Every structure is written in C-alpha cells, then in structure tokens.
Amino acid sequence: MGQKLLVNSASGNLLKELTDSLETCDRFYFGVAFVNFSGVQLLLDTLKEAEKRGIQGKIMTSTYLNFTDPKALERLKAFDHIDLRVFVTDQQTGFHTKAYIFEYEESYKIIIGSSNVTQSALKSNVEWNVEIISKKDGQFVEEVLAEYEQLWQRSTQATAQFLHEYEELYRNIERMQRTANLVYEKAEYIVQNSMQRRAIENLTRLRDLNEKKALVVAATGTGKTYMAAFDVQQVRPVKLLFLVHREDILQKAKETFETLLPNIQRSFGVLTGTRKDWGADYLFANIRTLANHYEHFSPDEFDYIIVDEAHHATAPQYEKVLAWFQPKFMLGMTATPERSDQLSVFELFDHNVALEVRLHEALEDDIVAPFHYFGITDIAEIDLQQVRLEDTAELAKKLQVHKRVDFIMEQMNFYGNDGQFRKGLGFCVNREHAAFMAEEFTKRGIPSLYLSGDDNGETRAEAIQALEDEKSPIEFLFTVDIFNEGVDIPSVNQVLMLRPTQSPIVFIQQLGRGLRKHSGKQFLTVLDFIGNHAKSYLIAVALNGQRYYDKESLKVAVATGFAHVPGATHIQMDEISQKQILEQIDQESFYSMAYLKEQYMEFKKVRHGKPPYKLMDYYTYDGAPDPVKFIQKEGSYLSFLAKVETDDNIRLLLHDQVWAKVYKELSKFLPLKRPHEASLYLALMHQKELSWEEASYHIRHWVEETAAESVRHAIKNIANTFLDQREKDRFPALAEWEGEKVIRTSILEELLQNKEYTSYLTDLLEYGLHRYEREFGKTDYGIPFFKLHEQYQMRDAALLSNASVTHSSFRGSGLLRNDKDLFLFVDLHKEADTEERLLYKDEILSPERVQWESPNNMAQHSGRGQSIIRHKELGNKLHLFVRKYKHIEGNVTEPFIYLGELEVESWQNEKPVMFHMKLHHRIPPQLYRELTEKV
Known part of the structure; x- marks a missing residue:
C-alpha cells in the first residue's frame, strides 16, 4: 500500500514517526536489539497516552553486548499495557533486530531498519529505516509477524527477579569498564573535539597575520584548557606562563598540560603563596602571587602567556602584570566576557576572537550533554495571572503549596533521570521558596539542601561537594539565581525550573549548569513547570536560540517541537502549555515600546x-x-x-x-x-x-x-x-x-x-x-557577498554586489539588476488590501523549485524578459530573495531571505511572464516549514 525511507534530519526523525504511530494504532509490537533510558524517556508521554486509550503493546529487546539499560527495562515494565520480554543472547547467538510494528483495523505499518531505542538512534544518528504499510492478509506481513512471534516465544519474561539479576550484571560490567578506561587516559588517546580544532585553526591564522593576542569564548566544560594545551603542543614555546584567578584551577590546568605534553622536554612548576618554582619552563601562576613578584621576571621572559578566566584581566591587579610582560603571543579564555567600566576584554585582546561557542553551537558540536526538556502545565491551584513577577514574596507564597510539591515529585518519578544516582538542581523564586522546597523534599525521602546569595563561599562549596559525592545522601540543591553562571557541577542530571521564566539569559544560564559532560550521564532531564502567567512565551524565546525570529518563525518552532535544535536534544511541551505559549506569541507585539522596554529592564x-x-x-x-x-x-x-x-x-x-x-x-x-x-x-x-x-x-x-x-x-x-x-x-x-x-x-x-x-x-x-x-566567521563570500538563508533588505543588494549606483535606487521593484547579477524579490503572501494579492502567483512549489511571475509590464521578447529567459547563455546570474509577509506586526517592514541562485526551467504567458525555476540549493527543512506553513 505504501513505503518510504525514514532518516533523522531537521525535517523529521524516527521518534516523530513512532509517536505519531503510537497515537493512532490499535496495537504495537517492538523488537529491538537494545533500549536505553535516553530513548525510553522520549516515548514516555506517548506510551502513557496509549495506556489511557487502552492500546496494548509488546516490547522485545535483548541482552546483546549488555547494551540494554536496566533502568529502561524497569521504566517500561511499570506500564500495565506493555508486555515486556528480553531475548537472552550468548556467544553463539546475537540479536540485531530493529523492527517497529503498528496494527490498524485493516493494515499494518512495519518499520525495519537500523535504529534501536536510544536518543541518538531516534533523533540524530545517521540511520536508515524503511516503513512499509500493507494490508493484513499480505504475505510480507504474515512473514514478519511469524518471525516476531517465533522470537517472542524464545524470549524471557521481564520478571522482577530477572531484572534484579540483569541489573547486578550490568553494574558489575559498568564498574569494570570504568576501571579499564583509566588505563587509556594517555595523551595519544586524547583527540581534539570540533571546538578545539576550529580554535587552533583560527589561532594559527591570526598568528600568520602577525597578531599577538587572541581570545576564546566558550562555556565552562567545553574543553578550553585542553584546547590551550593542544595549541601549546603545536607552537612549542620555550617558556610558558599560565595565569589563573583561582588556585584550584591552577593545579587542574597543570595536570592537563602534563598529560597532553608528556614528551615536550620542559619543566612544569607553580607560583602560589606556598610554593614558588621560579625556574620552571612552564609556570602556572596565581595572579595574587604574581602581582607581588612579576618584576622577578624579565618582560620578555615568556614566549606564550595564557590568561584563564580572562574577563578578570581588565582588573587593576591583572593590568599591571600584563603591562609588564611582552610575550610573542597571549591567549585569553573566558566563559563570560563581561566588560568592566574601563575596558572590555575584547579590547584587551585586540578584538581577535579565535572562537566563540554559544549553547546551540555547543550542542551541535557535541561538546556539552544533550538535554531532554519537558514543559509541564502547573497544577490548577497555582494561579499567577494577577501576580507581578517582580513581587517575589507574593510569587513564593503562591508557589509554596504542598500539592505542588507532590505534583513535582510525581513528574520527577514519571520522567526519571539518567544515571544511577539522582543529582538535581531546583531554581526557586527566593530564599523562602528554596528553603520550603528543600524541607519538603527531605520530608518525602529526597535529602536536599538550599542555597542563596546570603550563603558564604565555604557553605556553597560544602553543599556542592555533598551533591557531587556519590556516597552522600544529598540528591538536590535548591537555589536562588546563584548558580546561573560560573558554577561547575558535572554530575547534575536533573534540573527543575520552579519559577516563572522572566529572562531568556537566566533560563540559558540555569540550563547550562546541567550540561557539563560526565561519565555517569548521557543527557540532562529538564522539567519546567509552566504557570498561567503572561510571560510564558519567553521560554520559547530562550529555547529557540536563533539569531532572528519573528512571530511566525517562533510559532513554527513551538509547533514543531523546536526541530531545528541540533543533536539528540529533545524539547517537548504538553498540549496546554504549547497552546498557551502560541496564544501569547500571537498577542504580544514584539516591536512595541512596552515590550522592548520590558526586555531592556529584564x-x-x-x-x-x-x-x-x-x-x-x-x-x-x-x-x-x-x-x-x-x-x-x-x-x-x-x-x-x-x-x-x-x-x-x-x-x-x-x-x-x-x-x-x-x-x-x-x-x-x-x-x-x-x-x-x-x-x-x-x-x-x-x-x-x-x-x-x-x-x-x-x-x-x-x-x-x-x-x-x-x-x-x-x-x-x-x-x-x-x-x-x-x-x-x-x-x-x-x-x-x-x-x-x-x-x-x-x-x-x-x-x-x-x-x-x-x-x-x-x-x-x-x-x-x-x-x-x-x-x-571569516569566510569570504565573494561578489555578491550574499550568505545563503540570511536576511536582507533590497538596498543591501547594491552594497553587497559592489554596485556603482546609489543605494536608494535599489528599492521599490521586485526585479533589480547590477551588471550580470539579477535580483528577484518576492512576497509569498501578498497584502490583503492590495491588487498584488490577486495579480501575482509567486509560490514555493517544493524545497528546490519555485514559481515566479514577472512585473506585469514585462514581455518575453523585452530586454528584461530575454535577460532572464536566456540567462545562462548571456552569463547572467539570478538571485532569489523571499519573505513570507511584507508586514507581520503593524508597519514594520520584514526583511527578505536569500535562497541563493536559481535557473529557469520553463516559462509561459505574456505580461506578466510566469517562470518555473530550480534553486541551486535546497531550502533547509526548518526554513521551508517557516516559509510555507501557517501556524
């Protein structure tokens, strides 16, 4: 009846196909080599809905290579409507099956391919799965069902006893692997990640331009110290100074360099209050100590200076030290490049940014852990409609409800967390709210602590240590803003957003606290409890992460589950939250002074x-x-x-x-x-x-x-x-x-x-x-200097094509020209009150084909007509710019999006001429949806 290839891409993935099928089928049967919790968590809500509808299912997995996660089995076992079995493999018999079968009234949908139930296989890996829909009496269906039944009979029921024994085996193997991995922590086995590779390429380029300084901006945990060591490995300076703000960082940095540079034949030493290795070739120094002793060294003593936490380098203590030294090259590294009143860190490093990595780039490069975000509608008893979000006392009072704590814990238990030990952060409104949550969690069997800005550094360090320690009973820290940035707790595997989101910045900072990679977690679970306050849509702004957004693109992002977010990250809002956020986006005026002033004040x-x-x-x-x-x-x-x-x-x-x-x-x-x-x-x-x-x-x-x-x-x-x-x-x-x-x-x-x-x-x-x-970046885009899928106004075409005419002449027409470059500007949806709406039939037909009608005074035989029809022969290049609407809000004129060059395939009619054209570059799935769908 039908067949198609399913791959993971921005236009869809296997997870979407599975959830859509589970929502409509009468029964389901899975047979996969292994499942882990990262994949099962993504299916939980859909499986729960299937259970409510009374849909029965069978899931069969295996012990093959001991990849199946016992936590995943436990979670599937908890569903009453799922019959769970495990195929026990041995040395002779492996189990490689990956099949998903959905039964309907008159047909079966069968998906067979390469994907197991893991976050990567369902969302981001290169996977091929073939979907076939066939009538129930077809021979293929009968063969598949017979094979499935034969394997089912050979499999073992997932009893409590079986699961207990398998978990013991799994944990023993996990412990052995952890021990074995220690052997391979050698320099030759540590390779550069994509961020480090790009940074080093850019540093080399800057040095080739005879630049003396450079800055790298990247979040905590993305490997900046390793990157610096790799660059030193390449440059091989005779003498190196590594300058730090905190002594605990100093020792770790020295160990990293010694690990990566075992054969460099340089001596390593430190300069602190208690130890002074004056003669070391590679010196790791505390700024407080060096500030008192920098004149001990000659100004040209060090060939290469690295300034860690470089945003502190504009402070007077650093200033006098850095003014003294004259290295051949200086590298600054920072996660938060805030400026001081006097000088910005960018000025200090001569505006040479070798690399900057923000959240979405870090996810794309796989240098932070992916996250699974679940937007959950708060309980009905929490009414925030009349509460000013700035009134933290009133807000906390509204949120300190025992029923809400029960609901939060119910959701935590439903979604779970990755890793054997739960290590969580909860972000609260104020100190009272944090204290209340810690007390209530502890009462309910989850030992917790709370912290606020009132606590001193020692108290914070002790609390963080208690959370990090696997032997400690502490499972949660509830905090008020103090962990927004600069705190590194790698083992955190669950984050609770317990307060209304007012600032996308704070939201991203809080999210970032759980994204540090850690051997005990594959992903971070984020539970966001969304109340009925008027600013819920700011969550969408924060998660969107795109440079440009308007109402339309933001709504498409929400409606498609932020499909453009890279990697195995998953963003899911329940139906009520999604509806509320879409309505708020519709009602908000993103260009009003009230909205802009509010953004500024936040x-x-x-x-x-x-x-x-x-x-x-x-x-x-x-x-x-x-x-x-x-x-x-x-x-x-x-x-x-x-x-x-x-x-x-x-x-x-x-x-x-x-x-x-x-x-x-x-x-x-x-x-x-x-x-x-x-x-x-x-x-x-x-x-x-x-x-x-x-x-x-x-x-x-x-x-x-x-x-x-x-x-x-x-x-x-x-x-x-x-x-x-x-x-x-x-x-x-x-x-x-x-x-x-x-x-x-x-x-x-x-x-x-x-x-x-x-x-x-x-x-x-x-x-x-x-x-x-x-x-x-620093790419030369040639002439015209256009970037695919970026935003432009008509007059930009003059600047970027090196036109010799005035910019002001590049406006007011859908067809502009500069020498051999012809620019087509198209409004896909015409204004409702203009004649254009009736006259022009401009349309995107597919991701690679468009229909365009010329200005209505252009004939095929005219100069303009021939310049397009015979464009290849005449050496003309056609460039297409489109926008969905000329105006989305009020009289604010929307920019066009450059879709690249295109060529004419056919034409017809006179005045106007209708052209069918093919783009040189396919429109990316997310952009295609934004341009063609109405939400």
Missing part, C-alpha cells in the same frame, strides 16, 4: 541593576535581547536609552546634532551585512589615515581574503561616493579617498576629540564586527 536586572550603556554589554550574554531592535525603534541605541533611563548625560550627548546624526547613520549599518566598511571606520578611530595596504589589512582582519574590487568599493562607500545628494546631506562623510590614502575628514577629527563620542562610536563598530564574526 536585561538590566540580570546585570544587577547596572544599565547596559554599551552595545557590547549585550554581546557578552547568551540569550540577551537584540539591541538592533532598540535601534530600529528609536533610530539609535542612545536615543532608546534616553527613553528608558533618567540619565541626563545621555540627553546631553544627543544635543550635539552633528554627533547624533553620525551616530544614528552608523547605527543603520547594524546588523552588518559585510564587515568591510565597519573595519575601516574602526581603524580610523585609531589612526588618521590608511594606505591601500593598511585598508586591505584591516578588512582581512575580519574576512580571510577579499577581492581588491571589494576593498575599493568599501573605501568609496565610507567616502559617501554612492550616496545621492539627499543622503549626503543627512550623513556627512567621515573619510575621503585622497591619493591612494583613506583620510579622516575634519568632521570625524573633531568628533574624536571628545572621549565619550569616541567611546560610543568605537562600541557601535566593535559590536557590529564581533556580532558579524560570531554569526558568519
């Missing part, structure tokens, strides 16, 4: 009430609001600040009309579409003129290679050559091209006399460049 709260005066303040936090939205709302970031802060200094800054005009016009560059112009402006902040070679060098700092034509275009662009007179009047030129040199204009010279002006202009350019680098 961000300020994360910064302990300190106003984010600079754009770079936003750059340092994963999940921070996008300040470009603030700029778009008010014209510049300072204009926005003037609306939300009562700081008279900001208003005074804006009184200078020339300065305000320059700052506002440069703000329009954000987010940067290419780094060329901003890199030249930034260079002119520090030197009065640039030669052609210097201009090229500064651009190459941000782009690997760039054509001379693009350098020339960028220089002319900052000299306002391509602006029409109206635009020139609005934006005075800051540079001019004179005799093969780029020179500051008198306007820029005058502005730079003011330190505050200089600081804010530098910040704007730094933010644009660092954000660009984080999102696109």
Whole structure:
C-alpha cells in the first residue's frame, strides 16, 4: 500500500514517526536489539497516552553486548499495557533486530531498519529505516509477524527477579569498564573535539597575520584548557606562563598540560603563596602571587602567556602584570566576557576572537550533554495571572503549596533521570521558596539542601561537594539565581525550573549548569513547570536560540517541537502549555515600546541593576535581547536609552546634532551585512589615515581574503561616493579617498576629540564586527557577498554586489539588476488590501523549485524578459530573495531571505511572464516549514 525511507534530519526523525504511530494504532509490537533510558524517556508521554486509550503493546529487546539499560527495562515494565520480554543472547547467538510494528483495523505499518531505542538512534544518528504499510492478509506481513512471534516465544519474561539479576550484571560490567578506561587516559588517546580544532585553526591564522593576542569564548566544560594545551603542543614555546584567578584551577590546568605534553622536554612548576618554582619552563601562576613578584621576571621572559578566566584581566591587579610582560603571543579564555567600566576584554585582546561557542553551537558540536526538556502545565491551584513577577514574596507564597510539591515529585518519578544516582538542581523564586522546597523534599525521602546569595563561599562549596559525592545522601540543591553562571557541577542530571521564566539569559544560564559532560550521564532531564502567567512565551524565546525570529518563525518552532535544535536534544511541551505559549506569541507585539522596554529592564536586572550603556554589554550574554531592535525603534541605541533611563548625560550627548546624526547613520549599518566598511571606520578611530595596504589589512582582519574590487568599493562607500545628494546631506562623510590614502575628514577629527563620542562610536563598530564574526566567521563570500538563508533588505543588494549606483535606487521593484547579477524579490503572501494579492502567483512549489511571475509590464521578447529567459547563455546570474509577509506586526517592514541562485526551467504567458525555476540549493527543512506553513 505504501513505503518510504525514514532518516533523522531537521525535517523529521524516527521518534516523530513512532509517536505519531503510537497515537493512532490499535496495537504495537517492538523488537529491538537494545533500549536505553535516553530513548525510553522520549516515548514516555506517548506510551502513557496509549495506556489511557487502552492500546496494548509488546516490547522485545535483548541482552546483546549488555547494551540494554536496566533502568529502561524497569521504566517500561511499570506500564500495565506493555508486555515486556528480553531475548537472552550468548556467544553463539546475537540479536540485531530493529523492527517497529503498528496494527490498524485493516493494515499494518512495519518499520525495519537500523535504529534501536536510544536518543541518538531516534533523533540524530545517521540511520536508515524503511516503513512499509500493507494490508493484513499480505504475505510480507504474515512473514514478519511469524518471525516476531517465533522470537517472542524464545524470549524471557521481564520478571522482577530477572531484572534484579540483569541489573547486578550490568553494574558489575559498568564498574569494570570504568576501571579499564583509566588505563587509556594517555595523551595519544586524547583527540581534539570540533571546538578545539576550529580554535587552533583560527589561532594559527591570526598568528600568520602577525597578531599577538587572541581570545576564546566558550562555556565552562567545553574543553578550553585542553584546547590551550593542544595549541601549546603545536607552537612549542620555550617558556610558558599560565595565569589563573583561582588556585584550584591552577593545579587542574597543570595536570592537563602534563598529560597532553608528556614528551615536550620542559619543566612544569607553580607560583602560589606556598610554593614558588621560579625556574620552571612552564609556570602556572596565581595572579595574587604574581602581582607581588612579576618584576622577578624579565618582560620578555615568556614566549606564550595564557590568561584563564580572562574577563578578570581588565582588573587593576591583572593590568599591571600584563603591562609588564611582552610575550610573542597571549591567549585569553573566558566563559563570560563581561566588560568592566574601563575596558572590555575584547579590547584587551585586540578584538581577535579565535572562537566563540554559544549553547546551540555547543550542542551541535557535541561538546556539552544533550538535554531532554519537558514543559509541564502547573497544577490548577497555582494561579499567577494577577501576580507581578517582580513581587517575589507574593510569587513564593503562591508557589509554596504542598500539592505542588507532590505534583513535582510525581513528574520527577514519571520522567526519571539518567544515571544511577539522582543529582538535581531546583531554581526557586527566593530564599523562602528554596528553603520550603528543600524541607519538603527531605520530608518525602529526597535529602536536599538550599542555597542563596546570603550563603558564604565555604557553605556553597560544602553543599556542592555533598551533591557531587556519590556516597552522600544529598540528591538536590535548591537555589536562588546563584548558580546561573560560573558554577561547575558535572554530575547534575536533573534540573527543575520552579519559577516563572522572566529572562531568556537566566533560563540559558540555569540550563547550562546541567550540561557539563560526565561519565555517569548521557543527557540532562529538564522539567519546567509552566504557570498561567503572561510571560510564558519567553521560554520559547530562550529555547529557540536563533539569531532572528519573528512571530511566525517562533510559532513554527513551538509547533514543531523546536526541530531545528541540533543533536539528540529533545524539547517537548504538553498540549496546554504549547497552546498557551502560541496564544501569547500571537498577542504580544514584539516591536512595541512596552515590550522592548520590558526586555531592556529584564536585561538590566540580570546585570544587577547596572544599565547596559554599551552595545557590547549585550554581546557578552547568551540569550540577551537584540539591541538592533532598540535601534530600529528609536533610530539609535542612545536615543532608546534616553527613553528608558533618567540619565541626563545621555540627553546631553544627543544635543550635539552633528554627533547624533553620525551616530544614528552608523547605527543603520547594524546588523552588518559585510564587515568591510565597519573595519575601516574602526581603524580610523585609531589612526588618521590608511594606505591601500593598511585598508586591505584591516578588512582581512575580519574576512580571510577579499577581492581588491571589494576593498575599493568599501573605501568609496565610507567616502559617501554612492550616496545621492539627499543622503549626503543627512550623513556627512567621515573619510575621503585622497591619493591612494583613506583620510579622516575634519568632521570625524573633531568628533574624536571628545572621549565619550569616541567611546560610543568605537562600541557601535566593535559590536557590529564581533556580532558579524560570531554569526558568519571569516569566510569570504565573494561578489555578491550574499550568505545563503540570511536576511536582507533590497538596498543591501547594491552594497553587497559592489554596485556603482546609489543605494536608494535599489528599492521599490521586485526585479533589480547590477551588471550580470539579477535580483528577484518576492512576497509569498501578498497584502490583503492590495491588487498584488490577486495579480501575482509567486509560490514555493517544493524545497528546490519555485514559481515566479514577472512585473506585469514585462514581455518575453523585452530586454528584461530575454535577460532572464536566456540567462545562462548571456552569463547572467539570478538571485532569489523571499519573505513570507511584507508586514507581520503593524508597519514594520520584514526583511527578505536569500535562497541563493536559481535557473529557469520553463516559462509561459505574456505580461506578466510566469517562470518555473530550480534553486541551486535546497531550502533547509526548518526554513521551508517557516516559509510555507501557517501556524
């Protein structure tokens, strides 16, 4: 009746097929070589619903290679509607079957392939599974069922006795493997992960450019110390200084380097309050000690200096030490690159970011543990509709309900956690709430402690140690914000979100506390108890993790279970929570001043009430609001600040009309579409003129290679050559091209006399460049400088194709041209009150084919018509840009998404001409859904 290939991709996976089938079948039969808890947990809700519907099922697995997890068997055994059996293998007989059979009234759906019941096999591994739907009386069905029944009869019932004996065997094997693994902790067996490999490639590139400093930004637990050791292994400096803020890190770092560099023939030593190995080649030093003894060393003593926790390096103690030394190369490493009042860590390292890894990149690179997130509707008795979320006392009072504790524990027991020992963190509203939860959990047999900002470092360290220790009875720590960042508890395998989410930043920080990889866990379980407060949708913003989002893309992400999130991570919201969040997204106005001000105030709260005066303040936090939205709302970031802060200094800054005009016009560059112009402006902040070679060098700092034509275009662009007179009047030129040199204009010279002006202009350019680098790296995208599936406005096509006409002429038409490049701009859904809605039939037909109707005055034989019809013959390139809607909220104009080049396959009709075209690149599944589905 039907057949198809099932693979794991962004457009679907085996898990989705299994859950859909379990929701509709009459009976089910699984036969898989092994199951583990990571896979079973993903099926729990669907199996529970099947149990409610009275759907009976059989699940058969095996002891083959002892891969099956006893916890998975125990959990399946707990369902009354599942008959569970285990095929016991021996040396002669293995068990490789992977089959999923679903019975319907008149047919069977049979899936046979390569996937077992594990999180990776169901979601992310390269797996091939074939699905066949056949009538009940078919020969194939009869053969499959007969084979299944024969194996079923040979299998052993999963009795309590059997499960007990198998668990004992499994744990013994686990212990033996742990012991055996200690033997292989040798340098030759430790290989670079993808993050470390990319960082080292970029560090090598920066050194080739004669750069002396670089910074790596990555979360705790992603292997920054190993990365530094791998780079030292490659560079082989004669003398090395590794500088740390805390002594406990110092010893671990030294051990890592000694493990990875066993044959480097260098001596290793430490410099602390109690021990001073002055003569060591590779010295690991505590900053407090070194600050008192740095003059003991000559300034060029060390070839290579590594600054761990580099965000501290802007402090005075570090400043004098780093000012003394003149190494050949200095590497900074940090998880939280917050700026001080004086200097940003990016400035300190000459804006050379070798690598930056945020949560979604870390998941994609498999350098943190995947997580299984379950959004669970809170109990009906918890009514938060009238509670201000800032009123923590009232909020805590509402949440401190015994029935809620029972519900939380019921959900914990249902979903379980990975690993033999439960190690959990619960994030609470305030100290009273945390104390209440710890007391209630302890009463109910889960020994717990609570911590808040009032507790000193020693108390915190003892509590963390108690949680980490497998022999300790402590299973949970309930905390108030203090574990948002910088705390490393690798064994945590369950996180409870027990308070309403107000800040995506805090949500990501709290989530991150459980993502450190650990030998005792494959994944983190996250249970989020979602109340009926008005800001539930912020959970979706936090989990989405995409650079750009609007109402439509956010709704598609929620409705598809955030299918774009990489790897084996699983995000699931129950039906009530999902409906509530989708309704809130619909009702919220993401461009209203009220919403933007609220985002700003929440961000300020994360910064302990300190106003984010600079754009770079936003750059340092994963999940921070996008300040470009603030700029778009008010014209510049300072204009926005003037609306939300009562700081008279900001208003005074804006009184200078020339300065305000320059700052506002440069703000329009954000987010940067290419780094060329901003890199030249930034260079002119520090030197009065640039030669052609210097201009090229500064651009190459941000782009690997760039054509001379693009350098020339960028220089002319900052000299306002391509602006029409109206635009020139609005934006005075800051540079001019004179005799093969780029020179500051008198306007820029005058502005730079003011330190505050200089600081804010530098910040704007730094933010644009660092954000660009984080999102696109240093790839040269050629000419036109377009990136597949990124967002653009019409006028960007002029800049990025090195057009010699004014930007303002690139607007107002669906077909634009620059020499051999033709740009097609398409609105997929026309405005309801325009004639376009009736006239044009533009449509995405499939992930690789589109239908486009030309402007209605274009004929096939006309110059424009022939330039498209004969585009290959004439050497013309067709570029397609689409957007779902011109407007989603009010009169805010949505950007277009670049779908790449395409070629004409057929055409028909006159005025307009209808074209069928094929894209050079398939539209990715998530984007295809966003563009074609309405939620």
